[in-house]
Amino acid sequence: MVKEILVSQRIYPLEVIYATAYIYLDRCYVFLDRGEGDKVSVRLKGKPECDRREFEKIVGEFENELVNQAFRRKVNQRTREVREAIVHRALFSSLPEAASLSLEDEGGDYLDDPLGIAVPWEDKFGKEKGK
Amino acid sequence: MKVELDGKLYRLSAVRQAAREFAGLARIRVLGGKGRISVVVEDIDPDMGPALVDELLNFALAGTIAARG
Numbered sequence: 001m002v003k004e005i006l007v008s009q010r011i012y013p014l015e016v017i018y019a020t021a022y023i024y025l026d027r028c029y030v031f032l033d034r035g036e037g038d039k040v041s042v043r044l045k046g047k048p049e050c051d052r053r054e055f056e057k058i059v060g061e062f063e064n065e066l067v068n069q070a071f072r073r074k075v076n077q078r079t080r081e082v083r084e085a086i087v088h089r090a091l092f093s094s095l096p097e098a099a100s101l102s103l104e105d106e107g108g109d110y111l112d113d114p115l116g117i118a119v120p121w122e123d124k125f126g127k128e129k130g131k
Numbered sequence: 132m133k134v135e136l137d138g139k140l141y142r143l144s145a146v147r148q149a150a151r152e153f154a155g156l157a158r159i160r161v162l163g164g165k166g167r168i169s170v171v172v173e174d175i176d177p178d179m180g181p182a183l184v185d186e187l188l189n190f191a192l193a194g195t196i197a198a199r200g
Binding site: 013015018019021022025030032033034038040045047048125 | 136137139140141182185186188189192193195196199
């Protein structure tokens, strides 16, 4: 049982094809070759213990997984900056030396209140009139 | 049996590593050049049969994908 799928790299970049192939290496034999133009020929071959019905299921799932991996890649690209910012912040805050150095660089400490945030409302604006 | 692989889709180092892993089961020669990788498999262990070549290529592809990260 062999099935050839021609995959356009314009729709499914090579890294998507690789990611999908890697998932299926334990379920079938995967062979890649250059197709016409930008296409990659993906040849799937059933393992000896795999019957026709199971193989057809694998082929269908493989094609679905291509779509899944392409979508994952797109989301991955779209959220890269946010993920990097979160990791940078998490790593930075886990270094006490770095955090204290940063405060020293700015010439302040945690008791400073330059914006008057810690001052009670009544002290700042006086008590309400008429009560 | 001779198999031709595309040098842009398979890494030569991964194919060579796969050949080393399967060396005890067949006589395997890997030749690289002109964007193609030729794999010649001879004297296959009778217990393994032709599935050995398929397993070898799967192994080479896994190594290629792992190397590309």
